[in-house]
Amino acid sequence: AQSVAQPEDQVNVAEGNPLTVKCTYSVSGNPYLFWYVQYPNRGLQFLLKYITGDNLVKGSYGFEAEFNKSQTSFHLKKPSALVSDSALYFCAVRDILSGNNRKLIWGLGTSLAVNP
Amino acid sequence: DADVTQTPRNRITKTGKRIMLECSQTKGHDRMYWYRQDPGLGLRLIYYSFDVKDINKGEISDGYSVSRQAQAKFSLSLESAIPNQTALYFCATSDPGLADTGELFFGEGSRLTVL
Numbered sequence A: 001a002q003s004v005a006q007p008e009d010q011v012n013v014a015e016g017n018p019l020t021v022k023c024t025y026s027v028s029g030n031p032y033l034f035w036y037v038q039y040p041n042r043g044l045q046f047l048l049k050y051i052t053g054d055n056l057v058k059g060s061y062g063f064e065a066e067f068n069k070s071q072t073s074f075h076l077k078k079p080s081a082l083v084s085d086s087a088l089y090f091c092a093v094r095d096i097l098s099g100n101n102r103k104l105i106w107g108l109g110t111s112l113a114v115n116p
Numbered sequence B: 001d002a003d004v005t006q007t008p009r010n011r012i013t014k015t016g017k018r019i020m021l022e023c024s025q026t027k028g029h030d031r032m033y034w035y036r037q038d039p040g041l042g043l044r045l046i047y048y049s050f051d052v053k054d055i056n057k058g059e060i061s062d063g064y065s066v067s068r069q070a071q072a073k074f075s076l077s078l079e080s081a082i083p084n085q086t087a088l089y090f091c092a093t094s095d096p097g098l099a100d101t102g103e104l105f106f107g108e109g110s111r112l113t114v115l
Helices: none
Strands: A003-005 A010-014 A019-021 A024-026 A031-038 A044-050 A056-058 A064-068 A073-078 A087-095 A110-115 B004-007 B010-013 B019-025 B031-038 B042-051 B054-057 B065-070 B073-078 B087-094 B110-114
Touching: A003 A087, A010 A019, A019 A110, A024 A073, A031 A064, A031 A073, A044 A056, A044 A064, A044 A073, A073 A087, B004 B087, B010 B019, B019 B031, B019 B087, B019 B110, B031 B073, B042 B065, B042 B073, B073 B087
Parallel strands: A010 A110, B010 B110
Antiparallel strands: A003 A024, A019 A073, A031 A044, A031 A087, A056 A064, A064 A073, A087 A110, B004 B019, B019 B073, B031 B042, B031 B087, B042 B054, B065 B073, B087 B110
């Protein structure tokens, strides 16, 4: 079955420290992978995506993510966290073999708290 | 102005009432979606539409209906609201285009409380 797992409900990090938000996936074919961010009382915003090519993907607000096929992971990272990065982060995957359906499969979200 | 606009942003209603949540978009996208967000459950797809004549059920369509009035408008209705439909509802769009990656563009959400 296709699935996405975000193993941590919450991540706490001090401002200025590096942050990692974890995501692992299981799909039948090659994946399209996404990270979205939801700030309080806002809709979800696209951060970055992996389709093909370089395993390290750079996105908005200084975030990046590394696609690791052997570990079926797509962890979100940032070298130096800001208090303003505090938000809910969602990982999502689309199986390119899913035909015209092409729906995204969502993780349950990880709440990131960056402490001053 | 937001590219994907949802109305109302907040609504409190009573059990048994009919509720309509509206979504309009100026992105020119053919594909539109309604999601529901509940704490600890992430996002769940209610309905999606790939064009005006194409409506599809998602994971949790029971108790909901939709109408795609135009390319730019996609409404979600609760014919008889019940308390477990209390949630944050999101409309989203996507553009199949030549690079159909599945990237979604979300509205700001409609918070519905059913008493």
